[in-house]
Amino acid sequence: MSFNFTCAPRTIFGEKALKTAAPYIADFGKKALIVTGKIITKTGLAAKVQDVLSVRGISSVIFNDLPGEPDDKMIDAALSVFKSEKCDFIIGLGGGTPLDTAKAVAAMTVLPGKLSDYAGKEMSGDFAPLVLIPTTAGTGSEATKFFVYTDTATDAKLLMKGDALLPKLAVIDWTYTISSPVSITVATGMDALTHAVEAYTSKKANPVTDIYCLDAIKRIFKYLPAAAKDGNDRTAREQMALAAYEAGVCINNSSVTLVHGMSRPIGAGKTTVFNLVSGFYVPSEGSIVFDGQKLNGLRPHKIADLHIGRTFQNIRLWSDMTVLDNICIAQHSRLGFDLKDVFLRTKNYRAREKEIHEKAWALLDKFSLADSALDYPKNLPYGIQRRVEIARALSLEPKLLLLDEPAAGLSTSDLDGLISYIRWIHDTFGVTIWMIEHQMQVVTSLCDHIKVINFGKELAEGTPAEIQGNQTVIDAYLGNAEIDEELKNFKAPFNH
Known part of the structure; x- marks a missing residue:
C-alpha cells in the first residue's frame, strides 16, 4: 500500500486562534491584502483582524467587492489592489468565496497570462504567502489545494488545483461562525457532510483519510442539528468547525466524486x-x-x-x-x-x-x-x-x-x-x-409554471403542486427506494 497525504504546513484551531497565530503571520511580511465580504466587513471582524496585525506592525488593505461566487473579474480586481498597494501576503477571511478568491490572487501574483490558461493544469510556483480564516463551517477551503471560479468569457465554472495553493497558515476560530444564520449553518454543514461522504467513497481514499472522514461524519450527524437549533450552542459550533476542517483535509487528499462533478457543469451552464x-x-x-x-x-x-x-x-x-x-x-x-x-x-x-x-x-x-x-x-x-x-x-x-x-x-x-x-x-x-x-x-x-431539467433533459413540466408531487422528480432529486436501501447499508461503517 502506498499513498500521498498533504495538508497545510500549520493550522491553529480554537477560540482567539488569531492572536495565537499573530507571531507566525508576522513572518509573512509588512503589508497584507485582506480579501473578505461586505457583510464580514460590516460586522467589524475584518477590523479586528486589522487590529491584531497592527499590533505586530503590519499594515493592511481590505478588498471586499465580492458580490457573488468568484469569477475572473473579481479576482483580477483583487489582484490589481494587491499590486498597486504593494502587499506582501494575502489573508482570506470569510466563507468559500473570499477564501477561493484569495487563493486565486496568491497564484496570479507570480503566474503569467490569464487564470484560464491554467485550467486542467497543476498550478505551481512561489506564490504570495496565504493565510485563510474561515467564518463558516462547511467549505473546508482552508484545508485544500483547490478553488473554483467562473470564467466570464466562456461562462464555465472551472476547478483549479495545485499543492502551492495550500495556505501557509490556516486559522480556525469557531466563534466566528456563531453569527451565521440558520440557513447558512445548514447549507455549509451539508456541504461538509457531502465532502466527507464523497471522500470516504472515493477510489482515492486511504486509511488516513478514512479516519478523518468517519470522524467528520459522526460529528456532523451529532452537532449540525444542535447548531441549527441554537446558533449560540458553543459546543456545537466548535465541533462543526472541526468537522468542516476534517472534511476539507479529506477532499484535499482523496478528492470528491459525482456530486461535485455534477455541480460544476450544472452550476455554470x-x-x-x-x-x-x-x-x-x-x-x-x-x-x-x-x-x-x-x-x-x-x-x-x-x-x-x-x-x-x-x-x-x-x-x-x-x-x-x-x-x-x-x-x-x-x-x-x-x-x-x-x-x-x-x-x-x-x-x-x-x-x-x-x-x-x-x-x-x-x-x-x-x-x-x-x-x-x-x-x-x-x-x-x-x-x-x-x-x-x-x-x-x-x-x-x-x-x-x-x-x-x-x-x-x-x-x-x-x-x-x-x-x-x-x-x-x-x-x-x-x-x-x-x-x-x-x-x-x-x-x-x-x-405558475415550472420546467425541471435533469442531466440536460426535460424531466417534468407543470404547476408547482404537480412538480412537488411528481414521483420522477422526487426520485431524481431525493433518491428512490432502491437507492435508499443502498444508503441504509452504507451507514454501517459509521456505527463503530
Whole structure:
C-alpha cells in the first residue's frame, strides 16, 4: 500500500486562534491584502483582524467587492489592489468565496497570462504567502489545494488545483461562525457532510483519510442539528468547525466524486440560455424568436430595445456610479434626443432628462432604495445590490424579465423581501418573468409554471403542486427506494 497525504504546513484551531497565530503571520511580511465580504466587513471582524496585525506592525488593505461566487473579474480586481498597494501576503477571511478568491490572487501574483490558461493544469510556483480564516463551517477551503471560479468569457465554472495553493497558515476560530444564520449553518454543514461522504467513497481514499472522514461524519450527524437549533450552542459550533476542517483535509487528499462533478457543469451552464436570449452569446444553430422578432445576431443593447431585461447571477452593477445613475443610464437606450440636444441643453433634452429622473425615483421608492440613491452600489449590502439590479432591469420597461438566480447569497430576511418584490413586479406591470433558481421557497412561491431539467433533459413540466408531487422528480432529486436501501447499508461503517 502506498499513498500521498498533504495538508497545510500549520493550522491553529480554537477560540482567539488569531492572536495565537499573530507571531507566525508576522513572518509573512509588512503589508497584507485582506480579501473578505461586505457583510464580514460590516460586522467589524475584518477590523479586528486589522487590529491584531497592527499590533505586530503590519499594515493592511481590505478588498471586499465580492458580490457573488468568484469569477475572473473579481479576482483580477483583487489582484490589481494587491499590486498597486504593494502587499506582501494575502489573508482570506470569510466563507468559500473570499477564501477561493484569495487563493486565486496568491497564484496570479507570480503566474503569467490569464487564470484560464491554467485550467486542467497543476498550478505551481512561489506564490504570495496565504493565510485563510474561515467564518463558516462547511467549505473546508482552508484545508485544500483547490478553488473554483467562473470564467466570464466562456461562462464555465472551472476547478483549479495545485499543492502551492495550500495556505501557509490556516486559522480556525469557531466563534466566528456563531453569527451565521440558520440557513447558512445548514447549507455549509451539508456541504461538509457531502465532502466527507464523497471522500470516504472515493477510489482515492486511504486509511488516513478514512479516519478523518468517519470522524467528520459522526460529528456532523451529532452537532449540525444542535447548531441549527441554537446558533449560540458553543459546543456545537466548535465541533462543526472541526468537522468542516476534517472534511476539507479529506477532499484535499482523496478528492470528491459525482456530486461535485455534477455541480460544476450544472452550476455554470444554465446561464447559457439567458446569455443566448440577451445577445451575449450567438447560437451556433437554430433560431431565437421573441414577440415575432428573430434575435439571432442582434447586439445586447438592440435586444434590450425590444423590451427584454435581465439580471445576472453575479451582480453586475456600475460600481463607480451612484444607485440613481445606475437606474437612469439604463433608460438612455430610449433617449429621444441626440448629441446636439445634449450640448445645447435643448428643451427636448431637459424634458427627457426630467422624465428619466422621475421614473428612476419612482422605482427607487417602490424598491425602498430612495435612501441609498446617492450611494455607490459597491458600498451597499449584498441584498440591497440585488434590488438595485432588478430595479435597473425594470427601468427598461421589459415585456420579458430574465432573473438569473436572484436569491443567490441572500439571507432569510432578504429572501422574503425578494419574493414580495418579484410578485409585485408581475402583478403591477404584467411582465413575463423567466427565472433560473435553486431556492425552492422562491420557485414554489412565485412560479405558475415550472420546467425541471435533469442531466440536460426535460424531466417534468407543470404547476408547482404537480412538480412537488411528481414521483420522477422526487426520485431524481431525493433518491428512490432502491437507492435508499443502498444508503441504509452504507451507514454501517459509521456505527463503530
